[in-house]
Amino acid sequence: MSAKQEYSRVIGADSSAKIMTPKGDTDENTERQKQLPTYLTVAQLAACWRVSRSIIYALVSGGQLPSIRVGLGRGTIRILEAAADAYLKKNSRDDEQTFAEHFS
Structure with a gap:
């Protein structure tokens, strides 16, 4: 499974990550939304990588991520x-x- 598919799976499982669209949303708006970059929360990324949130916070605060x-x-x-x-x-x-x- 590619990273993008894995992120999509994790984001889809998170009820707080659902995208709310206004009534009468046009195809043009939907296409524009698909072109926007995808941002993940710390919890979503931690779940995807199967690590604790503190690991993600450490990577962010250390400037590595x-x-x-x-x-x-x-x-x-x-x-x-x-x-x-x-x-x-x-x-x-x-x-x-x-x-x-490690073992040479």
């Missing part, structure tokens, strides 16, 4: 889906390579 804050005050953290994919690509290892590094 780019994010934005939305709202007043401290705001809520949002992580661009493309940034999450880039982090995974950058930090992924081949299992055989990892095994060889």
